[in-house]
Amino acid sequence: MTEAVDPLAEVVALLQPAARFNKSVSGAGPWRVQRTEPGQSFYGAIVEGACRLLVDGMEPIILRAGDFILIPSVYGFAMASLQDPAGVEISEDNPPPQLPGGEYRLGTVEAEAEVRFLVGHCVFGSPDSSLLVSLLPRLVLVRGEPRLATLVRLVSEEFRAQRPAREMIMARLLEVLLIEALRSGSGFGPEASPGLLRGLADARLAQALRRMHQDPAQAWSVERLAKQAALSRSAFFERFRREVGVAPMEYLLAWRMALAKNLLLRQQAGVAEVAQQVGYSSASTFSVAFGRHVGMPPSRYVQERLQPTQAA
Template identity: 60%
Template sequence: MIDPLAEVVSLLQPELRYSKVVAGVGAWRVRRLEAGEPFYCVILDGSCHLTVAGHEPIGLQAGDFVLIPSAHGFAMASSTPMAPGEGDTTPIALLDGEFRLGRESGPADIRLLVGHCSFASPDAALLVSLLPEVVHISGEARLAMLVELVGEESRALRPARDVVLARLLEVLFIEALRVTARSAAPPSLLRGLADPRLAAAIRRMHENPARSWTVGQLAKEAALSRSTFFDRFGRVVGVAPMEYLTAWRMALAKKLLREKEGGIAEIAERVGYGSASTFSVAFSRHVGMPPAHYAREQV
C-alpha cells in the first residue's frame, strides 16, 4: 500500500544543516525575521516561550519539539520577563561549543537544541505548503524518548556525534509529522491523512496518479457523497481535491524529468495526462516553463 506521508517526506529529502546547543540564564529574547528556512527546536531542560507570526504564543517545556517547515518571523524568549526597553539578546559562544543567552555566568535555566534543516527537493515550497506552518509536539512518550536520546547525544563528545544527531533528528521530524496528523492541527495534508475517509482517497491518488480521476470517483473511494467529500477535503486538507491532485502530479512529473525517466509523452501518461501537449500546457501553467525547458535546466 502506498504511504502518502512517506512519499512526501521522501520527496522533501530533509537534511540536517546546522544545529547547536543553547543554554539560557535569566532574561533573554532572540528573534528571526527572515523566511523560508526550516527551523527546529528541542527543549532539553527548562521552559521558554515561542511566538510565531500569525499564531498565538506557545509555552514550551522540557521534552517538547517544534518544527517550523518554512520559518516565518518568530521570537523565542525566557520564562523570566525582559526588563522594559531591553533589546534582543545576542548568543555568546562558549569554549565547549555551546552558546549562552542572557547572563554569561550561573546555572542554566534552560537548555535547547536548535538548528536549521534543509529540504533538498526542488519542490520543497510546493510540498511544505501541504504541511502546517508550525508543528509543536508536547507530552508524547515516543517523541520524549527521542528527545532524550538527542539530548544525551548532544551533551556527549562521542565519535560520529553529528552523524548520529542528524539521523535522530530525521526520525524526530517524521515522528512529529505522524503525531501532528492525529492532532487538531490547522488544515493540511497531515490532517487529511488522519481522516480515514479522506485518507482512502488520498492513498488512491498516490497509488494511481495516471488515472483520470474526477471528484465523484474520489468521493466514492472515500465512501462520501460528492458534495460532502469536496467540502470536507477543502476544510481538512486546505485545498480542493483536484488542486491537491494536480500539485502531486506536478511534483512527480518534476522528479521524473529531473531523473530523465522517459520522454515528455511517457511522463505525461504516467502522471495522468492524455497527451504530451495537454501535459505541457498544465506543466507550464503550474511551474512557469514547459517540461522540456525544465528538463534541460536540470542538467
C-alpha cells in the same frame, strides 16, 4: 490486494529533508528570541527544563523536556523564558554570548541554566519543496514520544562528547529526528493551519487522499473522489478545501506535477511514459499542463535542472 499508500511518507520522501544543526542553547533568567527568517524551516528540541513558544495568532505554548517543534516555513514567532522577559530580546545587534563549552546562553550568564534546547534549520532537496512544505501545518509539535526523546538525547550527547566524525553522526541523527517528527507530529490545537496532516486526520478525506496517491494516473474527478470519501460532491469539496487548504483537483494537479518532476529528473522514463504514469493521455497534453504549471516544457526543465550537475 493493492498495498496501502501513505501520502505523508510519499511527501516526505519527495521533500528529501535534511536537518542542519545550528547550536545548543541554554537559558536562565528573563530572555526572548524573535525569529523571522523568511523561507527557513526551523526546528527545536527541548533537552531539559522548560520555556515558552510564542506563535503569531496562537496562545503561548509551554515547551518541556522531550518536546520537539518543527516550523516548516518560518513566519513570525518567538521563544522566551517562562518568566516575563520584560523587554529583554536577543537580536542580530544583541547576540547571545557563547560559553566555553560551545553552548550559547540566553538571559543571565552567571546563573544555572533553567532550560536547554537544540535548534537548527531544515533544508529540502526537492525542486517542489515550496509546494510540498505548503501541505504541512504551520507548526508541528511532538510530545510524549519516547523514540523522539531518545533521538534528542543522542543528538545532545553527540554534541557534548566532541568525538571523531561528530558532524556526520549528528547529521544522520537529525535527519531521522526530522522524519520521525513529521511521522508522529500533528498540527497543534484546533487552530492548526490547513494542510496534509489535517486532511489525513479526517477519516473521510484520508480515504480520498490515499486513493489519489495510490493511483495518480486514475481519471479522478471531484465526484469520484467524493465517492471514495463517502460524501456528497459539495460536502467533500468544501471539507477538503477547508482541511487541506486547496481544492481537490488543485491538490491532485500539484501532486501529479511533483511526481512528474521527480520522474523526469531521474531520467528513467521518457516524456510520454511520465505522462502516462501521472494521468495524461498523451505526451502533448502532459507537456501543455506541465508548461502551465511550471512555466517551461518538460525537456527544458530537465535541461536546466541537470545542466549544473552534469557540468560539475
